[in-house]
Amino acid sequence: MSKHVKIGIDLGGTRIKLGLVDAKGKVLLRREKDTPSRQGRSVIIDTIVDNIEAAIRDSGLRKKDISGIGIGVPGPVDSRRGIIHYFPNIKGWNNVPLKAILERRLRMKVNLDNDVNAMALAEHTFGAGKGTENLVCLTLGTGVGGGIIINGRIYRGSTMLAGEIGHIPINEKGPRCNCRGIACLERYIGNRYILERARKSLGRNITLEHLSGLARKGNKKANAIWIDVGKKLAVALTGVVNLLNPDMIVIGGGVSKAGDLILGPLRKELRARPMKDQARRVRVVRAKLGGDAGIIGASLL
Ligand SMILES: [Zn+2]
Structure with missing residues (x-):
């Protein structure tokens, strides 16, 4: 060795x-x-x-x-x-x-x-974001985490707590989050909130894998949930794209296994919502290095 x-x-x-x-x-x-x-x-x-x-x-x-x-x-x-x-x-x-x-x-x-x-550092150095200068990395799971790379380096903020994309509010009013914030992105698209919604909509308990499977087989209710996850993500990321003008957004974490069920609507919204030149620039891809x-x-x- x-x-x-x-x-x-x-x-x-x-x-x-x-x-x-x-x-x-x-x-x-x-x-x-x-x-x-x-x-x-x-x-x-x-x-x-x-x-x-x-x-x-x-x-x-x-x-x-x-x-x-x-x-x-x-x-x-x-x-x-x-x-x-x-x-x-x-x-x-x-x-x-x-x-x-x-x-x-x-x-x-x-x-x-x-x-x-x-993870942002790994994807930037060896994974999906290789060759980019400005990259935002997201993990979708129990929580929604974020890592920001600007000019090839991690952006940390003044008390080293930057990157909390999951706690960007996507509405003026809405449910209270664990962080004490109101209407945080995570409060809508965190793992358990997706499952809660699926249970209400489909009338039974279901796993994320199963929810993806149903959507792929053409179940409209299941698909509508994933479309909504993609759109809510796009609302928060529109702010991120306008603010940081990144080359790339890399998405990983358990919930991202739904793949194009989320990324399809997300990409569509991210072409339309942010300012034109920023929207044209940014690519949205799945993380490459996995586990x-x-x-x-x-x-x-
Ligand atoms: Zn929060």
Whole structure:
């Protein structure tokens, strides 16, 4: 195994994924474990440390052959100081200096960032957004996350919290969001809200896969839900396109598996809604790196 290898970790609410990644973004070795979310912070940290040490052992490399460790985490982070503000879905992570903790235990260099920023970096460097300068990356899932790359670099904002596209309001009035905002995009197209709507419209519980399947078979009610998701997304992204004039919008995450059921109406609206020259410029594509985006992006941190 060559030098210039880094370790990328995608710390998720359910799985911890780790990879040894080379300078070309190739994943040389993978490890994956369940996240012991209910066992508290110190068990999660132990799991991360054990996995890093096991991966290094398995690779046959020495610590000094590995140039660093990057971790993408599912919540807001101060990436400069390496402090996790909190995780929306795992308890006990308020203001945790994870960078310092891991550096002390591993005696290696560690960097942290939000997982969507890591994904944006991966797609920009090796994936769908290769060659672009200005890119917006979205993940559609339980939450709606965003990462912004401007002039080839992640845009972080003044307190490192930029990119919350899911919390852009798409109406003046509407339902209250977890973030305390009103009528946030996420409040309409987050996973559970799509499912809630499907249940009301179709009269039964249904999975997202099933909802896509029905729409593809021509079920009008199912299709109408996906069209509406695409249109609501377009309302928020019209603001983003007018504001940032990006080359590309990359869309990933579980809900994006509906593919053209969402992207079709989204592209149509994004040709018509934003200002003409911005609309002409922007391409809307699906993420390319799939499940590895988190690991690869983290290794780039
Ligand atoms: Zn919100």
